[in-house]
Amino acid sequence: MLNIAKNLCKNAHMEDWDSYKFILAVGRHGSLSAAARSLSVNHTTVSRRITAIEEKMNVRLFDRIAKNFVPTDAGHKAIASSERIEKEVFALRREIASKDSEIAGPLQITVADQLYQTYIADIVHSFMALYPQIDITVRTASENFNLSKREADVAIRVGDQPDTHLFGRRIMRQNRCFYISDTYLSHLQATDGTIDKSTNIKFINHVEWSSTILDELKKVYPGCNEILKTDAMIVLLTAVKKGVGVSRLPCFLGESDPDLVQLPGCTPTKNKDIWALTHPDLKNVSRIRLFMQFVSDRLKNHTDIFLGKG
Template identity: 25%
Template sequence: MDWDKLRIFHAAAEAGSFTHAGEALGLSQSAVSRQISALETDLQVPLFHRHARGLILTEQGDVLFRTVRDVVVKLEATRTRLSDSRERPHGDLRVTTTVGIGTNWLTPRVGEFLELYPDIKLTILLSDDELDLSMREADVAIRVREPVQADIIRRRIFTMHFHAYASVAYLKRFGEPKSLEDLDNHRILTYGVLAQNYLNNINSLHFAGREPKNPRPSILTVNNISALRRAVENGVGIAVLPDYLAVADTQLVRILPQADMPELECYLAYAEEMKSVARVRVFRDFLVANAQRWDY
């Protein structure tokens, strides 16, 4: 059975006339009548009793109408579910970011988001390697550099500022460096970034006030920013840290305010195909709306 003919039959049965069915479907009365006649020919049964006052379903027509009506109801329910999956914020949302940002910046803030959207199930994937959004390894990424892929949508959400920090205990023991030259007599800690060259500026204390070929030595290298902060907290030495890691720590002191320190722009990124997904949209809007108060 041809669905177009069944659709027109359903409209005629609902409307009670070919004229009203044609108005609902954007067809002429004669076009509706032809399609119904063709369907009756295909099925070899009459579907309507045609009267001057309108259409009355035959017994066979009533059987067909009940079946087609059930199909129409199911199709409408399916359309609604498909629309909901696009429009209503719910379902699984996988967000990937670095271990440092995820542990210390993102997870303390997602409680507010989940209260706003309780139907979203959030998974945070922490990795200093960038997961492939195009291959759906994650839905959304928060990255500390602008994505270069053409099929990735990106939105700057905040600037990550860095400064030199030392612990109160360290400064009591070794004194506070007042100039870049004073760093020659201090214990410098390094953030180990072997593959991410764009993060090398974080280790600016090694080169500040020195020739590039003659950097200050490091007494400790750590490839995890949270672990580096713990080393600074415990008086091991001085390191450059993102401000979001240090602002709430009363044991850390910002030093060398005159030094030129790095900044990194943080971006929200997601694949082009995800731009109409409601849970992605609301997560993006949540971060953007709060970016100003979170700008470190």
């Protein structure tokens, strides 16, 4: 029987040691284009590397069916072996990093872009000024970067409970509320400053929200109706600022914008907590521990803003 793991090691030159990444990417995504996106390379590179691996190992790993790459029996074995290699590589990297006691070196942070723009950016810049020997990379994206794979060292995440395999702390609780622009509020208010409960208030919805959010608003303003739906928080926030309608925002976004106020009659409600997380193997790395404590201390200075009391 073909020993795929042995052939991977025996037939690969040192400069080709990362071949397992290409086998895994194609195996996990099933196509060249999707695999290329996951590796941040072009699809011709993936095709060339897979062909080269197959020629070196003298075995076909994937059947090409239309645009799909379907693993052969040998391919399934190669994928399984590559997954084991991947785990070993990442475990070795974490073990090496855990011995690092210097307040210097690389530090990768992942955080939601809105949170970075409003508060984390200033905190990171202050940290950089105090510790110039730490080389910081900030990654903002909608997906969660994998801490086990060292895609990030520290994650500032929003959630009810963090992944159980991660180490960290809850930085703070936060609230959310319905917000409206000063301009749109003035349009809705009567001369005495009140808003008629039956007023047709325009609501901006998010595609991932359930109908209960609109129902929550209708309890206060029965005449409200959905005017717009979006899948991006930045679009939702911009629409509220432009006076298109009202929407529910994390209080740290609504309170930090001078053009927005809480919709009269609505009070803040509990939102998901904010956490600072890392992999357990890295919890004693000095620069990681220092940064997590620094972010926690500085962010807590804005507790009232995050609770909607600003």
